[in-house]
Amino acid sequence: MDFSLNGTQISMKDSITKFAHNELNNDLINNDEKSLFPSSNWKKCAQMGLLGLPISEDYGGVNEDLLTTAIAIEALGYGCRDSGLVHAIVTQILCALQIALFGNDFQKQNYLPKICKGEMICAQAITEPDAGSDALAMRTKAEKLNGQYVINGSKMFISNAPIADTVLVFALTNPERKKFGGISCFIVEKGLEGFICGKPLDKMGLRTLQNGELVFDECVIPLDNLVGVEGQGSIIFNETLQLERTLLFASHLGTMQRIIEVCIKYAKERHQFGQPIGKFQSVSNKIADMKVSIELGRLILYKSAWLKDQEKRAHLETSITKLFISESLKQACLDAIQIHGGYGYMKEFEIERDLRDSIASTLYSGTSEIHRNIIAALVGL
Amino acid sequence: MDIKKSLKSFITSELIQGNNNINLNDSQSLIEEGIIDSLGILKLMSFIEDTFSVKIKDADLTPENFSTPQSIADFITQRAIHI
Numbered sequence: 001m002d003f004s005l006n007g008t009q010i011s012m013k014d015s016i017t018k019f020a021h022n023e024l025n026n027d028l029i030n031n032d033e034k035s036l037f038p039s040s041n042w043k044k045c046a047q048m049g050l051l052g053l054p055i056s057e058d059y060g061g062v063n064e065d066l067l068t069t070a071i072a073i074e075a076l077g078y079g080c081r082d083s084g085l086v087h088a089i090v091t092q093i094l095c096a097l098q099i100a101l102f103g104n105d106f107q108k109q110n111y112l113p114k115i116c117k118g119e120m121i122c123a124q125a126i127t128e129p130d131a132g133s134d135a136l137a138m139r140t141k142a143e144k145l146n147g148q149y150v151i152n153g154s155k156m157f158i159s160n161a162p163i164a165d166t167v168l169v170f171a172l173t174n175p176e177r178k179k180f181g182g183i184s185c186f187i188v189e190k191g192l193e194g195f196i197c198g199k200p201l202d203k204m205g206l207r208t209l210q211n212g213e214l215v216f217d218e219c220v221i222p223l224d225n226l227v228g229v230e231g232q233g234s235i236i237f238n239e240t241l242q243l244e245r246t247l248l249f250a251s252h253l254g255t256m257q258r259i260i261e262v263c264i265k266y267a268k269e270r271h272q273f274g275q276p277i278g279k280f281q282s283v284s285n286k287i288a289d290m291k292v293s294i295e296l297g298r299l300i301l302y303k304s305a306w307l308k309d310q311e312k313r314a315h316l317e318t319s320i321t322k323l324f325i326s327e328s329l330k331q332a333c334l335d336a337i338q339i340h341g342g343y344g345y346m347k348e349f350e351i352e353r354d355l356r357d358s359i360a361s362t363l364y365s366g367t368s369e370i371h372r373n374i375i376a377a378l379v380g381l
Numbered sequence: 382m383d384i385k386k387s388l389k390s391f392i393t394s395e396l397i398q399g400n401n402n403i404n405l406n407d408s409q410s411l412i413e414e415g416i417i418d419s420l421g422i423l424k425l426m427s428f429i430e431d432t433f434s435v436k437i438k439d440a441d442l443t444p445e446n447f448s449t450p451q452s453i454a455d456f457i458t459q460r461a462i463h464i
Contacts (some may be wrong), residue, residue: 101439136419181412181444228443236441311438313430367433370398377420380395 007287008345011069013075019048020079028081032353035200035207037163038085045166046118047084050076051092053102066243067305068091072299077254081350083357084208087249088121091159094124094244098185102228102236105286107187111166123164125214126237127156136234140216142171142186147223149173149186151194151216157364161212162200165190181194183233187225194219203358238315244365245318246304249325252361253297255331257334259354259377266340271313277339286335293328300324316378323371326361333358384433384454391428392450396421412444413427422447430453435460 005013021362024041027366031038045051053069055061064072075091096115099107131138140153157214161167166186174182179342188195198213203349228236267278304321307314333355337344344351362368389405394457397403397416410445411417417425435457448455 036419046410177413177444181458231444232442234423234438235444238419238423239439311436313427315427374420378424 005071008068008212009071010062012064012068014076016048016050016072016287017079019229020076023078024085025083028350029347029354031082032084032207036203037088037210038082038207038258041085042088042118042121045089046116049116050089051118052096052112052116053093055093055096055112055116058262059098059108060099061112061117065305066075066246066308067302070301070305072098072258073247073250074254074298077251078258079153081258081354082208083251084206086250087186087206087209088158088160090244090248090251091124092122093247094240095166096126097243098124098168098227098236098240099155099187101239102185102232106224107227115166120165121160121163122166122168123158123160124170125170126170127155129156129213133367136171136183138170138183140169140171141175142169142173142184142221144173144223145365148217149221149223149225151186151188151219151221153215153216157201157211158214159209159211159364160195160348161207161214161371162210164197168227169214169215170237171216171258171340173230173233177231181231181234184230185227185233185236187227188216188219190332192219192221199370203305204359205353206360214267241365242308242314242318244303246301248365249322249361250301250305251295252325252329252358253294253301253355253357254293256290256297256325256332259332260287260294262288262351263290263336263339280350283339290328290332290335290340293324293332294333297321297325297328304377315377319366319371319374319378322365323368323375327368329361330355330358383459385450387432387455388429388450388453391432392416392425395424395428405450408449410448411450414421414450418448425453429457433457433461 023044042169047061052061053072054066057063073090082087092115096112099111115122126135128138142149142151168184169186169188172182173184176368194217196215201211267283267287268276270277300321304314304317336351337355340349340351343349386455389433391407393403447453
C-alpha cells in the first residue's frame with residue numbers, strides 16, 4: 001500500500017492551490033452579501049481546465065482519474081475561499097461525468113466540449129418540493145407522446161439552476177415500476193417552451209452558488225434527449241451520488257485544511273494571560289481534533305476515489321466519506337469561531353461565512369441522518 | 382454453483398427483511414412488486430460481483446437486467462462467459 005501522491009498529483013495540487021489563492025478570492029464579502037455569482041472567476045477556472053478534469057481529452061477534458069480529480073478539487077477548496085463557486089464547479093463536473101458515463105456519442109460530442117470550456121453551465125435536477133431525502137419519490141413525469149417526451153412537474157433547490165444553460169432532469173417515465181426502474185434522466189436545454197426557472201433562492205450560506213426552482217409545464221423534448229435507457233434514472237442517480245459524495249467533499253476537506261491553518265496561526269499569535277492561547281489545552285484540543293478529522297477524512301476520501309477508479313461499487317465508503325467530512329467541517333467551523341472569540345464572529349475574519357457554508361454540507365447529497373441509515377443498511381441492519 | 386438458488390437465498394434473507402419464508406419464483410418481478418428498492422439494488426450488485434466474480438459495468442445497470450431472478454441469472458451467466 002502506497003499513500004504517496006505521484007508527480008502529476010503533487011504538481012496539480014500546487015498549481016491549483018496557487019491559482020485559487022491568487023485568482024479566486026476577490027470581492028468575497030461583497031459577493032456573499034449580494035449573492036453574486038463570480039462569472040469572471042468561473043471563466044478563469046474553465047481556462048485552467050478545472051471544469052473538465054475527469055473528462056476525456058477527446059471531448060476537451062483533462063482526462064484525469066477520479067483520485068487525481070479529488071486531489072485537485074481538494075486543492076481548489078483549500079485555495080479558494082468562495083465555497084459557492086467551488087460547489088458550482090463540482091456540480092458542473094458531475095453533470096459532465098453523467099453524460100460521459102451514460103450519454104450516447106452524440107450527447108458526448110454535443111455537450112461535453114462546451115461544458116469543459118464553461119460555455120455551457122449545467123445543473124442536475126433531482127430534488128422536488130415534496131421529495132428531498134426520499135428523492136426517488138419524485139412526481140415530475142415525462143410521458144412519451146407522439147414521438148416526444150412531455151415533462152410536467154417541478155424541482156427545488158437546484159444548484160446552478162438560475163444560470164444553467166442545460167439541466168439533467170430526472171423524471172418518472174413508468175410510475176408503476178415504482179422508484180427503481182420507473183425513473184429516467186433527460187437533457188433539457190434552457191429556452192424550451194414550458195421550461196421555467198425561478199429566481200435565485202436567498203440562502204443562509206453558499207450565497208454565491210445560485211440555487212433555484214425549476215418548473216416544467218408541458219415541456220416537450222426530443223426522444224434523443226434521454227440519457228442512457230428508459231428506466232435507468234435511479235441507477236444513474238445512485239452512481240452519480242457516489243461521485244458527488246467523493247468530489248464535493250474533497251473540496252470540503254481542502255476547506256478544513258485552510259481552517260486549521262488559520263486557527264494554528266491565530267493560536268500562536270494571540271496572547272492572553274501572558275502566553276499564546278494555543279498553549280491552553282481548551283484551544284489546542286480543538287485544533288488537535290481538527291487534525292484528526294482531516295487525516296481520517298482524507299483516508300476515506302482517497303479510498304472512495306480509488307475504488308471508483310477501479311470501477312468498483314463504493315456506496316458504503318462514499319456514504320462514510322460524506323457523513324464524516326461534512327460533520328467534521330461543521331464542527332471545525334464552530335471550533336474555529338470559538339478559538340477566534342469575538343473576532344471569529346465578525347464578517348471581516350471570514351470564519352462566520354465558512355460556518356454558514358458548512359451547515360449545508362450536512363444537508364445536501366443526503367442528510368447526515370440518511371447517511372447513518374444507509375450505512376446501517378449496508379452493514380446488514 | 383446454482384446461480385438462481387444462490388440469488389434467491391440472498392434476496393429472501395437480505396433484501397426481504399422479516400419474510401424469510403417467502404418463495405420467489407424465477408419470473409417474479411422484483412422491481413414492480415417492490416421487493417428490490419434503490420438500496421436493495423446496491424446490496425444486490427455488490428453480492429453479484431463478490432459472489433460470482435463478474436464485473437457489472439455502468440451500461441449493464443438497466444432495469445431489464447435486474448427485473449427477475451431469471452433475468453439476473455441470465456445476466457450473470459452471460460457476463461461469466463465473457464470473462
